[in-house]
Amino acid sequence: MLKAQNITVSLGKSEILHDVSFEAKPAQLTAIVGPNGSGKTTLLRAMTGDAEYSGTVELNGHDIKTARAWELASERAVLPQATPLAFPFTVLEVVRLGLNSGVTADKGGLVMRALRRVGLAGFEGRFYQELSGGEQQRVQLARVLSQVWEPVTDDTPRWLFLDEPVSALDIGHQLQVMQIAKDYADAGGGVVAVMHDLNLTAMFADSIALISEGRVLRQAAPEAVLQDELLSRAYQCSVRVNTPPADGTYLLPHAASFAAE
Amino acid sequence: MTRLHPLFLLQVVTSLAIFLFIATTAWANEKPSRIVSIGGSITEIIYALGEEDRLVARDTTSNHPSVATALPDVGYIRRLSPEGLLSVNPDLIIAREGAGPLETMELMREAEIDLAEIPHGFTAKDVALKITSVADALGVPDKGAALADKVTAEIETAHASVGEGAPKRVLFVLSIAGGNITAAGDNTEAGAIIEMAGGVNALKGVEGYKQMSPEAVATSNPDVILVMDRGGDHGISLEGIKAHPALSTTPAAMNDALVKLDGMLILGFSVRTGEAVASLSQALATVGE
Amino acid sequence: MSLALQDNIGVTTVAGDRTRRARQLTWFLALLLAGGMLLSLAVGASGTSLWSGVFDLVTGQDLALRDKVVLLDIRLPRTLMGVLVGAALAVSGAVMQGLFRNPLADPGLVGVSAGAGLGAIIAIVLGGLLPAVVTDKLGYYLVPVAAFAGSWASTLVLYRVATRKGRTSVATMLLAGIALGAIAGAISGLLVYKADDAQLRTLTFWGMGSLAGATWTKLLAATPLIVAALAVSPFLARGLNGLALGEAAASHMGISVQLTKNVSILMVAAATGAAVAVSGGIGFVGLVVPHLLRLMVGPDHKYLLLNSALLGAALLLVADVISRIVIAPAELPIGIVTATLGGPFFLWILLRQRGLLDM
Numbered sequence A: 001m002l003k004a005q006n007i008t009v010s011l012g013k014s015e016i017l018h019d020v021s022f023e024a025k026p027a028q029l030t031a032i033v034g035p036n037g038s039g040k041t042t043l044l045r046a047m048t049g050d051a052e053y054s055g056t057v058e059l060n061g062h063d064i065k066t067a068r069a070w071e072l073a074s075e076r077a078v079l080p081q082a083t084p085l086a087f088p089f090t091v092l093e094v095v096r097l098g099l100n101s102g103v104t105a106d107k108g109g110l111v112m113r114a115l116r117r118v119g120l121a122g123f124e125g126r127f128y129q130e131l132s133g134g135e136q137q138r139v140q141l142a143r144v145l146s147q148v149w150e151p152v153t154d155d156t157p158r159w160l161f162l163d164e165p166v167s168a169l170d171i172g173h174q175l176q177v178m179q180i181a182k183d184y185a186d187a188g189g190g191v192v193a194v195m196h197d198l199n200l201t202a203m204f205a206d207s208i209a210l211i212s213e214g215r216v217l218r219q220a221a222p223e224a225v226l227q228d229e230l231l232s233r234a235y236q237c238s239v240r241v242n243t244p245p246a247d248g249t250y251l252l253p254h255a256a257s258f259a260a261e
Numbered sequence B: 001m002t003r004l005h006p007l008f009l010l011q012v013v014t015s016l017a018i019f020l021f022i023a024t025t026a027w028a029n030e031k032p033s034r035i036v037s038i039g040g041s042i043t044e045i046i047y048a049l050g051e052e053d054r055l056v057a058r059d060t061t062s063n064h065p066s067v068a069t070a071l072p073d074v075g076y077i078r079r080l081s082p083e084g085l086l087s088v089n090p091d092l093i094i095a096r097e098g099a100g101p102l103e104t105m106e107l108m109r110e111a112e113i114d115l116a117e118i119p120h121g122f123t124a125k126d127v128a129l130k131i132t133s134v135a136d137a138l139g140v141p142d143k144g145a146a147l148a149d150k151v152t153a154e155i156e157t158a159h160a161s162v163g164e165g166a167p168k169r170v171l172f173v174l175s176i177a178g179g180n181i182t183a184a185g186d187n188t189e190a191g192a193i194i195e196m197a198g199g200v201n202a203l204k205g206v207e208g209y210k211q212m213s214p215e216a217v218a219t220s221n222p223d224v225i226l227v228m229d230r231g232g233d234h235g236i237s238l239e240g241i242k243a244h245p246a247l248s249t250t251p252a253a254m255n256d257a258l259v260k261l262d263g264m265l266i267l268g269f270s271v272r273t274g275e276a277v278a279s280l281s282q283a284l285a286t287v288g289e
Numbered sequence C: 001m002s003l004a005l006q007d008n009i010g011v012t013t014v015a016g017d018r019t020r021r022a023r024q025l026t027w028f029l030a031l032l033l034a035g036g037m038l039l040s041l042a043v044g045a046s047g048t049s050l051w052s053g054v055f056d057l058v059t060g061q062d063l064a065l066r067d068k069v070v071l072l073d074i075r076l077p078r079t080l081m082g083v084l085v086g087a088a089l090a091v092s093g094a095v096m097q098g099l100f101r102n103p104l105a106d107p108g109l110v111g112v113s114a115g116a117g118l119g120a121i122i123a124i125v126l127g128g129l130l131p132a133v134v135t136d137k138l139g140y141y142l143v144p145v146a147a148f149a150g151s152w153a154s155t156l157v158l159y160r161v162a163t164r165k166g167r168t169s170v171a172t173m174l175l176a177g178i179a180l181g182a183i184a185g186a187i188s189g190l191l192v193y194k195a196d197d198a199q200l201r202t203l204t205f206w207g208m209g210s211l212a213g214a215t216w217t218k219l220l221a222a223t224p225l226i227v228a229a230l231a232v233s234p235f236l237a238r239g240l241n242g243l244a245l246g247e248a249a250a251s252h253m254g255i256s257v258q259l260t261k262n263v264s265i266l267m268v269a270a271a272t273g274a275a276v277a278v279s280g281g282i283g284f285v286g287l288v289v290p291h292l293l294r295l296m297v298g299p300d301h302k303y304l305l306l307n308s309a310l311l312g313a314a315l316l317l318v319a320d321v322i323s324r325i326v327i328a329p330a331e332l333p334i335g336i337v338t339a340t341l342g343g344p345f346f347l348w349i350l351l352r353q354r355g356l357l358d359m
Helices: A040-047 A069-075 A091-099 A110-117 A133-147 A171-186 A198-204 A228-235 B005-028 B040-048 B066-070 B082-087 B102-110 B124-138 B141-160 B189-196 B214-220 B238-243 B263-267 B273-286 C002-009 C019-042 C050-058 C065-100 C112-129 C132-162 C170-194 C197-207 C216-243 C247-252 C257-279 C285-297 C301-325 C334-352
Strands: A002-011 A014-024 A029-033 A054-059 A076-079 A159-163 A190-194 A207-212 A215-220 B035-038 B055-058 B092-096 B114-118 B169-175 B181-184 B209-212 B224-229 B258-262
Touching: A002 A040, A014 A029, A014 A040, A014 A190, A014 A207, A014 A215, A029 A040, A029 A171, A029 A198, A040 A054, A040 A159, A040 A190, A069 A076, A069 C247, A076 A133, A076 C247, A091 A110, A091 A133, A110 A133, A133 A159, A133 A171, A159 A171, A171 A190, A171 A198, A207 A228, A215 A228, B035 B040, B040 B055, B040 B066, B040 B092, B040 B124, B055 B066, B082 B102, B082 C065, B092 B124, B102 B114, B102 C065, B114 B124, B124 B141, B141 B189, B141 B273, B169 B189, B169 B214, B181 B189, B181 B214, B189 B263, B189 B273, B209 B214, B224 B263, B258 B263, B258 B273, B263 B273, C019 C050, C019 C065, C019 C285, C019 C301, C050 C065, C065 C132, C065 C216, C065 C257, C065 C285, C065 C301, C112 C132, C112 C170, C112 C197, C112 C257, C132 C170, C132 C216, C132 C257, C216 C247, C216 C257, C216 C301, C247 C257, C285 C301, C285 C334, C301 C334
Parallel strands: A029 A190, A029 A207, A076 A159, A159 A190, B035 B055, B035 B092, B092 B114, B169 B224, B224 B258
Antiparallel strands: A002 A014, A002 A054, A207 A215, B169 B181, B181 B209
16 A cells, blocks of 8 residues: 655755655556646655655655665565666666666576566567667566566555556567556556656546646546546647547547647 | 695795894894995986995986996986885985985885985085985994095085186076976075186075066076087977077076086086086186177 | 577566666776776886885785885875875766756866865965964865865855756856866965965975875875765766756655755865865866766766766876876876876767767
8 A cells, every 4th residue: 555645845945745645555556647847756766765845755654764674675666757878887787787776586597587578588688778768768668567476465465656658668568568567567566657648547547637737636446537627627629528439448549639729 | 724834934944034034134234235325416426426336326406427327227216106216125215304205215214224314505514414314324324424525625625616707697507398498496406506616696586496577587588598408409499498488588598608518417416516506607707798 | 589588588688778888897996996996006217116015015025115115105196186186086077067957067167176276275274374273283185175175165155146946047057167267276376376485385386286205194185075076976966867857857756856956065065176186177077977877888877976986096196107107207296197188089979979969
């Protein structure tokens, strides 16, 4: 269980999050969506301990403020938006850094399994700095996966925090990465992802928190959040939600009438 | 064990023989015969005493007389390397006061090499003391006393012949590199030789060789500028002085009163100091007239 | 066919895994260092032979006094000093580069050595003003300790100025380094102006960078700081590896970033301070050695730090041997040798690596 209560974050004089509460359950993919500058990445950064906040964040029942770095690292891994690397590491070496957290040993070639999982088998000898942005993002995902490879250990769920995990990817790899996240949740782990693309969110999320101007407008199941009126209010443009008849997923074609209101 | 025995014995015998050889040679030769001279003025004195055959090495500053440069150079007077010194296998090191570093001198003592430290000063008396100290270290005190008397007399004669009239203000300029002037203040060889030659050091109240502000240089108001002659076109030229903003306004620059003299001659405070005083006082009397 | 067989033998090695090569290199560098130490003990201006000296010692005979001084009081402390200083400079460079996440960070380039130098100069010139209780207690340690304080203060200032929100700006770092160097130089200049003749002599000798002044006393004074710093450095490897991904990612991986930073700064300050105090400014070792090793076996600090220590020590010994034989019986300052060898070599690396250095 991930529980964030009464989170307020200020940057300088301006308050970015106002008394926000948020919850994510294990075995679910929880998405945080909202327009640019709404505070969704800030909320994630508060919950990973990267941003100063007031309020409490509990992960698996303990306060992350008092937990030690290595204890947290054994329970959750974080994928940042972009990770520039200082030195010429090979792909294999970057992924192996995930193991270095000291709580996982490379049993059964975890590094290679993680690389195969993200579709980068054969890339292990390449230099990270020479890869494309999308490939780098997937290498980082492999590193993060290798840090918390087993979704559940000793009946305790482990967590993936993903900050816009598909931002640099083409549609094929977007689906692949979202499927990896979904599989992790299906196996009992918790996944919290900041998402930009509402269509992908609709396809994969079990729960969605919609944020606007530093407040959570609603956190609920996708069909309860993805509604015309609510989305239009949050994104300040007219949005219409369509439901295709067959498989029950939601599709949100980009609205043609931006200038309507 | 038994197979090692003869070899071991041989080693003992040879080293014993070597030891005896060294011991006897050291005993027989009471005067040191392998001498390293550290300091240009020391080397000059050794040559003047006619004891140069006993020299095996010298330091970088020892370049007069020019035959001395044929000797191996053990490095700069203040950066002597211990193993470099030991490599010429000396039995005596005669060094000017201030030679170093301390660590090297410490190691020489440890290696039981005799070390004669020669005091250094800026008066006729100091020159005489320097000469007798070097001669004592060489074991030729009589020769030393004679040379000291001769040099003292030369200095006195030169000093006595200094011309009448108001003394000239003399500025010794060590360098004008990059437009920065380094000049001699109180307690310097240059200041002392200027006074001995009947001049007045234009830069008073400053200790040692110091970089001066242009204004301080201009207000020092020198009648004569004294520089070291580095031979040929090297060193500071009259054009260089006239082109320098602070120096160009001084009486010395306007009257073309520049004196160039050999650095080792005027700053050495050694056997040629009488000659130095004479040359400088003569130059002061005639320059810019 | 034979190629395929060889591939099968090396089956544990995966592409992109340079662990094995790094370990092999460690053995090679250890041998190189041993060779360098022998060379440093065997070569010198005097004709003293290491072998006959060792033979005499082993067979229990007394050495001739002069040979004893050359071998035991000149070459041996000098060799050990070369090992310590070389290792200290190279490991400081590697740690600093890891901390700043930049291959151009070097104690010599960014003003840390200048800070150490200022500390040493203050100790030399103003040491006499301290109460006798302090000077008596510290004795020979006064200069190394002051140099350590100077390098620690400048590293701290540098880090505070150049790092904002966990990101280190390279341009700010280099500029701050230049400013720090200028400030240290200015204060040093002022003190030099105030120094008397004897102090000036110490300063001049000290400033040029040399191992020639190595004595047992100096060695004893520098050893505790350098050995402590080197002993701590392996524990920084994981933290510095994590920092290569940025401070946030490092802390997500369970690394206590602040501890890593604090220990790194203290380690660099101690090693650089002590090295500068006893040997003056010796440049390029901290820059070239880690860079070369990263090219050969990768940036993993687990191997980089140990290999840097070995290669730095070996290179400095070789440079020192060159410095003593080139113009024997006189000596070149070793700083000139390392700059002459290291400068062009580093330019060559930069030319080859232009693409990879851009970030």
